[in-house]
Amino acid sequence: MSDPRTELSQQTEWMLAVRDRRDRQAFACLFDHFAPRLKGFVMRSGSSSHQAEEIVQDVMLAVWRKAASYDPHRAPVSAWIYQIARNRQIDLVRREKRPLPEEWIDDTGSEPDASQILAVEQEAGHLKAALARLKPDQREMIEKAYLGELTHHEISTMTGLPLGTVKSRIRLGLERLRHELKALEP
Numbered sequence: 001m002s003d004p005r006t007e008l009s010q011q012t013e014w015m016l017a018v019r020d021r022r023d024r025q026a027f028a029c030l031f032d033h034f035a036p037r038l039k040g041f042v043m044r045s046g047s048s049s050h051q052a053e054e055i056v057q058d059v060m061l062a063v064w065r066k067a068a069s070y071d072p073h074r075a076p077v078s079a080w081i082y083q084i085a086r087n088r089q090i091d092l093v094r095r096e097k098r099p100l101p102e103e104w105i106d107d108t109g110s111e112p113d114a115s116q117i118l119a120v121e122q123e124a125g126h127l128k129a130a131l132a133r134l135k136p137d138q139r140e141m142i143e144k145a146y147l148g149e150l151t152h153h154e155i156s157t158m159t160g161l162p163l164g165t166v167k168s169r170i171r172l173g174l175e176r177l178r179h180e181l182k183a184l185e186p
Contacts, residue, residue, distance in 0.1 A: 008072065010150075015077040019067040031060050034078075038085050045089060055092060059085045130180035138173030145170055 008016070011033060017026035035056050042052040062084050070080055131139055144150045144158070152170070156163040 009076070011077045012072050015063075015067070015070055015080075016072065018064065019070050022067075027064060030063065030077075034063075034081055035060060038081070041082065042085060042089055047089060047092070051092065055085060055088050058088050062088070126181060130177050133180050134173050134176055138169050138176065141166055141169040142173045142177065 011030065014023075014026040014030045014033075017023035018030065038056045038059055039049075039052045042055050043049060047055065059081065063081055066084075070077065074080075075083075131142070134142070141155060144155045145152065150158070152163060152166050155161075156166045159166070
């Protein structure tokens with residue numbers, strides 16, 4: 001069994017193939033995976049279907065163009081892509097001079113201080129420790145669902161397990177993870 005900390009999500013592997021080899025097939029996979037999710041994300045933030053499609057096209061073009069700047073050690077590929085989408089949507093709103101929703105307003109002038117960074121690192125460490133204590137089958141399902149951003153159905157198809165088994169393992173794993181994290185709290 002390989003170390004789960006070194007395993008990359010399928011999306012990260014595609015992104016690295018785009019970044020390192022300009023792999024068009026990997027980009028097509030990234031596009032197929034993220035485009036519908038991005039469109040829903042953008043539409044839930046108040047954009048029309050037409051605007052959302054434009055933003056998604058622009059974001060995916062930026063992903064291709066900026067692939068060399070992607071660093072998997074700094075952020076998951078999904079976070080990197082969604083940040084590009086958020087920035088594009090803010091740019092569009094500003095061009096149209098519509099007021100920004102409050103949750104979009106970002107105080108970019110304030111950098112996180114050392115205590116905030118330490119707190120996030122500690123939380124990440126607690127989460128890794130708690131994940132390591134899960135049964136391997138539960139940990140695998142949780143990682144695929146939350147780190148790999150796969151749906152329950154996609155996990156079922158990928159693993160060959162019945163959908164009910166996938167859902168049960170995720171539910172039981174999350175319950176155990178909650179208990180593990182509570183035990184790790186100071």
